[in-house]
Amino acid sequence: MGRKRGLLVLWMVVASLLEGSSSFLMPRSVTHTAFYELALFDWHLYHSKACEGYSCYATPFYAKSTNGSNLARYFFPDGSRTLNIQENGSGNVGSLWLDLIAAPGLSYSSTVSIAPEREASGANIVLRFDGSDVLLSRFLSNPYLSLSFALLKVRTNLHIKEELTGEMAYGQIPGVTTGIEALNNPKWRYGRLSSATQEKWGVDDIQVKVGDNWFFWGGEGHAGLYLVGTIPTGARPQAHLLFEPLVGTTHAALGIGLNADLPLYCSTPWRLHLLGDVKYRYLFSGRERRSFDLRLNGDWSRYLLLVKREATSVPLFGINQMTVPVKVVPGSQVEAWFALHGERCGWNAEVGYNLWYRTKDQQISFLQEFPSNTGIYDLAGVVNHDPVSASQANISETAIPPNIAPSDASFTPSSGFDPSSGSQGTAWTHTLYGALSYNDEEGELPYLFGLGGSYEWAATLGALGGWSLWGSAGFRF
Amino acid sequence: MRRAFWTSCWIYSCITALLFPPSTFASYTCDYSCSSDPLEQIYPSQNMCVLMALIPPSLQGLSYGMYPTCDIYYTNRFSYNKRLNWFPLAIFTPSTVTEVQYVLGQLISNKLPFYVRSGGHSYEQVIPFGTIIDLCNLNSIVPDTSTNTVYLGAGCRLGDVISALGALDYAIPTGTCPSVGLSGLALGGGIGLLVRQFGLTCDSILSMEVLNADNQLITVSADSYPDLFWALRGAGHNSFGIVLGYTFKMYYLPTVSLLQLRWNWNPEVFSTVYNAWQQWVTTLPATISSETVFKYNQDGTVRLSVNALKIGAEPFTEWEAVFQPLNPTTTGLYIGDYLGAADLFASNYTYPFSKTKSKMFFKPLPQDGVNALINWMAILQNVNCSYEAFWGIGAGNLGAIAATDTAYFPRKAFGWAFGFIYWPFSFQDTQALNLINEAYNALAPYTSPYSYANLTDYALGASYLKAYYGSNVARLVQIKNTYDPQNVFSWHQGIPLYVTPTAPLTEQIQDKYCGRR
Numbered sequence: 001m002g003r004k005r006g007l008l009v010l011w012m013v014v015a016s017l018l019e020g021s022s023s024f025l026m027p028r029s030v031t032h033t034a035f036y037e038l039a040l041f042d043w044h045l046y047h048s049k050a051c052e053g054y055s056c057y058a059t060p061f062y063a064k065s066t067n068g069s070n071l072a073r074y075f076f077p078d079g080s081r082t083l084n085i086q087e088n089g090s091g092n093v094g095s096l097w098l099d100l101i102a103a104p105g106l107s108y109s110s111t112v113s114i115a116p117e118r119e120a121s122g123a124n125i126v127l128r129f130d131g132s133d134v135l136l137s138r139f140l141s142n143p144y145l146s147l148s149f150a151l152l153k154v155r156t157n158l159h160i161k162e163e164l165t166g167e168m169a170y171g172q173i174p175g176v177t178t179g180i181e182a183l184n185n186p187k188w189r190y191g192r193l194s195s196a197t198q199e200k201w202g203v204d205d206i207q208v209k210v211g212d213n214w215f216f217w218g219g220e221g222h223a224g225l226y227l228v229g230t231i232p233t234g235a236r237p238q239a240h241l242l243f244e245p246l247v248g249t250t251h252a253a254l255g256i257g258l259n260a261d262l263p264l265y266c267s268t269p270w271r272l273h274l275l276g277d278v279k280y281r282y283l284f285s286g287r288e289r290r291s292f293d294l295r296l297n298g299d300w301s302r303y304l305l306l307v308k309r310e311a312t313s314v315p316l317f318g319i320n321q322m323t324v325p326v327k328v329v330p331g332s333q334v335e336a337w338f339a340l341h342g343e344r345c346g347w348n349a350e351v352g353y354n355l356w357y358r359t360k361d362q363q364i365s366f367l368q369e370f371p372s373n374t375g376i377y378d379l380a381g382v383v384n385h386d387p388v389s390a391s392q393a394n395i396s397e398t399a400i401p402p403n404i405a406p407s408d409a410s411f412t413p414s415s416g417f418d419p420s421s422g423s424q425g426t427a428w429t430h431t432l433y434g435a436l437s438y439n440d441e442e443g444e445l446p447y448l449f450g451l452g453g454s455y456e457w458a459a460t461l462g463a464l465g466g467w468s469l470w471g472s473a474g475f476r477f
Numbered sequence: 478m479r480r481a482f483w484t485s486c487w488i489y490s491c492i493t494a495l496l497f498p499p500s501t502f503a504s505y506t507c508d509y510s511c512s513s514d515p516l517e518q519i520y521p522s523q524n525m526c527v528l529m530a531l532i533p534p535s536l537q538g539l540s541y542g543m544y545p546t547c548d549i550y551y552t553n554r555f556s557y558n559k560r561l562n563w564f565p566l567a568i569f570t571p572s573t574v575t576e577v578q579y580v581l582g583q584l585i586s587n588k589l590p591f592y593v594r595s596g597g598h599s600y601e602q603v604i605p606f607g608t609i610i611d612l613c614n615l616n617s618i619v620p621d622t623s624t625n626t627v628y629l630g631a632g633c634r635l636g637d638v639i640s641a642l643g644a645l646d647y648a649i650p651t652g653t654c655p656s657v658g659l660s661g662l663a664l665g666g667g668i669g670l671l672v673r674q675f676g677l678t679c680d681s682i683l684s685m686e687v688l689n690a691d692n693q694l695i696t697v698s699a700d701s702y703p704d705l706f707w708a709l710r711g712a713g714h715n716s717f718g719i720v721l722g723y724t725f726k727m728y729y730l731p732t733v734s735l736l737q738l739r740w741n742w743n744p745e746v747f748s749t750v751y752n753a754w755q756q757w758v759t760t761l762p763a764t765i766s767s768e769t770v771f772k773y774n775q776d777g778t779v780r781l782s783v784n785a786l787k788i789g790a791e792p793f794t795e796w797e798a799v800f801q802p803l804n805p806t807t808t809g810l811y812i813g814d815y816l817g818a819a820d821l822f823a824s825n826y827t828y829p830f831s832k833t834k835s836k837m838f839f840k841p842l843p844q845d846g847v848n849a850l851i852n853w854m855a856i857l858q859n860v861n862c863s864y865e866a867f868w869g870i871g872a873g874n875l876g877a878i879a880a881t882d883t884a885y886f887p888r889k890a891f892g893w894a895f896g897f898i899y900w901p902f903s904f905q906d907t908q909a910l911n912l913i914n915e916a917y918n919a920l921a922p923y924t925s926p927y928s929y930a931n932l933t934d935y936a937l938g939a940s941y942l943k944a945y946y947g948s949n950v951a952r953l954v955q956i957k958n959t960y961d962p963q964n965v966f967s968w969h970q971g972i973p974l975y976v977t978p979t980a981p982l983t984e985q986i987q988d989k990y991c992g993r994r
Contacts, residue, residue: 096986101986172985173982174981305982314983315980315982315983379986382986383990384839384925385837385890385987386839386840386923386924386926387983409922
């Protein structure tokens with residue numbers, strides 16, 4: 001167990017080192033969460049007495065992420081768990097870039113930590129029609145059409161904390177006296193790290209499936225193929241906040257899937273089946289607004305201060321200039337779901353596993369370039385009273401040696417954005433769940449009620465892990 | 478409020494000018510036709526009777542008043558720079574504190590704009606309209622060798638001060654242009670050839686007699702009104718009160734050596750000499766102050782000078798190893814009293830129109846900056862006009878006084894570049910201004926955003942506060958609100974009652990780290 005955990009941690013470290021920090025995280029869509037769609041229902045669909053007709057399922061749920069410290073490493077520079085803000089340049093963030101400067105004779109010093117947490121609650125709805133009336137039924141054996149979507153409320157909170165260290169000095173610029181204030185500076189139009197809980201309501205992506213099944217072993221087992229499409233919903237990410245609440249991916253998707261049911265044991269009154277569903281989808285391009293670092297200046301260079309060529313002593317917040325509209329192609333996503341389902345006299349138990357994998361954003365096209373005649377604020381030059389620019393500066397540097405941001409007269413070229421810094425990183429999670437239900441087959445409307453719970457492990461930094469509880473209710477007619 | 482007043486005055490004067498021709502003002506002598514002053518030929522005349530009508534009765538007929546109906550007004554309405562064609566309402570030259578108080582009181586109660594003139598060497602028109610209080614008659618010089626102090630009236634000119642103190646083998650650190658007023662120089666800092674040993678002119682002020690915004694005479698010193706004392710030394714031009722007299726610390730200075738080296742035009746030599754000088758000044762003891770001057774003369778010749786003054790009787794030999802191998806065209810080494818040295822160094826420009834600009838720099842000029850100056854000299858030689866123009870560059874640490882002890886901001890500057898251009902005819906204004914701006918812009922990339930408050934430059938626009946006073950602006954505004962909340966003392970580049978803070982980070986970094994590297 002310990003060895004597996006170690007390997008998992010190692011994998012996460014390697015992944016984070018390969019990908020660097022990112023300003024953006026797109027959580028897994030509820031509609032793309034296979035166990036909400038399939039757990040208990042997949043059995044009910046194929047083993048209730050109604051073979052054809054309509055089905056309606058609802059999964060009210062509550063989910064909460066738990067991998068806050070790993071998410072901190074996803075967002076913070078160089079995979080750090082904390083921001084070590086030091087005015088003297090000895091930390092991973094130089095405080096001067098954040099407008100934080102202590103009184104003469106003192107040096108600002110603090111450690112900022114975050115534990116991002118996302119709560120989602122709502123209901124996933126699946127509507128389905130099985131039958132020969134669907135389109136192309138002449139060519140299909142047991143065609144079906146399904147539509148699923150989720151109504152949900154999302155709440156995010158960074159749980160940002162700061163501990164003043166060293167001389168316990170506060171910043172001297174009004175309104176920017178601590179790291180928390182500096183990172184939530186109201187003059188930043190984008191990329192703020194808010195200490196407040198953010199909330200958003202909405203309809204998650206709408207998933208449409210058209211498929212066909214082939215039954216065997218007297219209808220006890222089946223295999224099927226389907227086409228799956230996603231109609232995007234939700235507002236485009238605007239990057240006003242780091243880890244802003246998002247509902248819907250805003251990306252259309254198209255894919256193919258395989259669904260199967262293999263009876264393992266069948267002896268009245270017991271039944272035990274292995275259920276499986278694997279699907280691949282490709283997420284197409286969509287417009288968003290994201291924050292980007294500069295290629296040459298490392299992680300978090302989006303928070304460097306900038307200057308215009310004609311006013312090199314007037315610093316501008318880089319995040320406002322380096323948050324730009326882009327066209328993003330997220331790329332591929334794979335979901336695999338397997339479950340063992342047992343049934344006895346209407347009582348059902350199911351344990352399952354759900355793998356979710358999404359590639360790192362495949363392509364980011366900038367719709368706006370780095371502004372011309374703009375350079376990085378020249379901290380060393382300011383000290384010398386002749387600031388020009390500091391094109392090689394990075395976020396850890398400061399105005400004095402030894403970690404001084406080197407002055408030069410070079411203004412950053414327009415090709416300076418580093419696309420990977422605003423990319424959604426590779427996401428990979430493993431979910432285990434267990435659920436119980438009661439299925440009634442006696443009445444006019446076969447129905448079910450159930451309860452379930454799951455735990456999701458995030459195997460990469462760019463994914464949310466956490467637990468969820470859900471209920472299941474549905475009927476066929 | 479003031480704008481409303483002048484708007485109504487303008488309307489009133491238009492109406493009266495139409496309704497009442499000058500002859501109808503029986504009580505005034507309105508028979509002025511044309512001055513014999515040749516400068517008057519340049520500018521169109523004003524309706525002087527209209528100006529007279531705007532002067533409140535309480536300020537008319539004063540024995541120390543010069544009114545638009547008097548010839549003497551016309552020779553005194555101009556300041557040093559004749560480019561500024563200003564018709565003040567009247568010029569008052571009070572001789573006593575009581576007279577100054579009377580005039581100031583009337584100006585305040587009548588809400589009339591005014592400007593205080595000491596030497597008249599401002600290079601810009603201080604206010605576009607209003608009254609001058611000229612302190613030229615407050616020119617007493619009272620040295621006290623027992624305490625090494627001297628009382629100087631605010632109307633003293635440098636020539637008089639240097640002569641009077643030089644006769645006693647004493648001096649205070651000032652410039653050497655004889656017609657410059659002491660008060661204007663001291664209130665904006667005061668850079669001269671004694672700067673490295675004794676600091677700026679303002680650094681030697683011990684106390685000041687000041688008429689404040691309540692028209693009360695107060696003594697301002699380190700112990701009395703210390704914040705006002707701080708502000709007046711470096712940012713004191715017509716913003717906080719009228720300084721009527723100063724007590725200065727003076728320095729016994731029996732012997733000095735003045736070095737004057739010159740090279741004729743040769744771009745390569747200029748470059749070599751300048752770079753050698755720039756290195757040399759960093760090695761000098763505080764007793765030696767030095768400057769270089771890139772100068773274009775009226776006759777079209779160009780020369781580069783290195784001037785240096787050494788305090789004391791020790792032989793001045795420090796320059797020889799550096800500059801003798803560079804074969805100066807002329808070499809002059811004066812050894813004697815400071816008065817003689819100041820006479821030798823005194824500048825005397827005859828052209829009436831002028832413009833000046835300044836730049837402070839915090840590290841040596843790089844070669845591109847030097848080339849910019851040399852290129853400008855080359856450009857001037859291709860301009861077929863008889864200008865006089867020069868950039869004087871001084872360098873060195875400004876004494877031991879702390880940067881925050883006075884309102885003079887660029888105390889830690891490595892050097893300063895002062896550009897001047899003089900021209901004989903007003904039709905040359907545009908070309909001359911373009912020329913000096915060209916040099917200024919060429920130097921800009923290699924210098925700081927800061928300028929010298931004594932070289933008033935309206936082209937700085939809204940950035941003048943930062944340019945002159947850097948991170949001292951906020952404190953100056955605070956002091957302004959304390960001592961002159963009604964903005965009695967104001968002018969185009971005065972200290973305002975309110976300023977929108979800009980780039981506080983830059984200010985804080987400079988306050989904190991400048992000089993720590």
